[in-house]
Amino acid sequence: MVPMREPVQPLTPELLSVLELVADRLVSLTRPWAVTGSLGMRLQGVPFAVHDIDLQSDRLGVLAMAEILSEFVVEPPTLRESSILRSYFGALQVGTVRVELMGDLRKRADDGGWEPPTQVADHLCQVTWRGRIVPVLDLHYEEQAYRRLGRGEHADLLRQWLAGERI
Numbered sequence: 001m002v003p004m005r006e007p008v009q010p011l012t013p014e015l016l017s018v019l020e021l022v023a024d025r026l027v028s029l030t031r032p033w034a035v036t037g038s039l040g041m042r043l044q045g046v047p048f049a050v051h052d053i054d055l056q057s058d059r060l061g062v063l064a065m066a067e068i069l070s071e072f073v074v075e076p077p078t079l080r081e082s083s084i085l086r087s088y089f090g091a092l093q094v095g096t097v098r099v100e101l102m103g104d105l106r107k108r109a110d111d112g113g114w115e116p117p118t119q120v121a122d123h124l125c126q127v128t129w130r131g132r133i134v135p136v137l138d139l140h141y142e143e144q145a146y147r148r149l150g151r152g153e154h155a156d157l158l159r160q161w162l163a164g165e166r167i
Contacts, residue, residue, distance in 0.1 A: 008047040015039075016130075018097040019053060023132045025068050031061030032121035033135060036102075040136040043127045046161050048154075052098040056120055056137065059088045062103030066090050069099075077101055084108045084149055107148050118145075 019039070026033060035043060037054035055065060062077045069092055077090030088103035104117040123141040126133050137145075143158035 008049050011039075011042070011050055014095055015050065015053070015097050018094045018099065019134075020130065020132070021094065022053065022055070022069070022099065023129075023134050026055075026065060027132075029057075029061065029064055029068065031057050031064055032119075032124060033057035033061050033065065034120055034124055034137045035134055036137045036142070041139065041142060041158070043129055043134060043136055044125070044139055046139065046158065048157075052100060054100050054102065056102045056105060056118070058117065058120065059103040061120075062088045062090060062101045065101050066092075069094075072099070077103065086114055107145075 019035075022035075034040060034056050035053065036056045037052075038048040038050045039053050041048050042050050055062075057065065059077075066073050066077050072092035072094045073090065074093045075089070075091035077088045080087060080089040085105065085107060087105040088101075090101040092099035092101070106114040106117050109115045120137070123138045124135050125138050127136055128134075139158060139162055143155050143162065146152075146155035146158065
C-alpha cells in the first residue's frame, strides 16, 4: 500500500517562467544535462508535487550552467559529500524559485566506496514543452535512483506509474 502523499498542485507561473529561462539559456550547452527530480518526472506526466528545479550534468556541465546563469548563482558549484551522495553542487535563486545544480553525481556503493559518476547522456529522454525540447532523465532510471537513495515511497509511486497504474 502506498502512503498518503501531498496533493499535486498546478505548477506556479513563476516556476514555469524560470523553466523557460533555463531551457532557453541552456540550449547552447554542449555538455549533456537534464531536468531531474520531481519537475523532470512531472514534465513526463507523473503527478508529483514540484517545489524547485533540479538540473543534472557532469562537473563541466554544472560549471558551464553556473556561468551561463551567473547572475542567479547563490551557491557556486563545489564538491559536496553526504553519507549517500557525492556531487558538484551549486544553487541558483531566480525570484522565489530555487534551482539546484548537480554534477558528476555518485551514489554510495554497497562496499562503502563510491559508484562511478552517473552518465547523464546514458539516461536522457526529451520532452517537448511549450515549443522547446527539454532534456529529462528516463523514468525507469529515476525509479532505480530513488530506490538506491532510500526514497522508497517515491520509487514505489514511479513503479506504479510505469506499470500503468495512475496515481
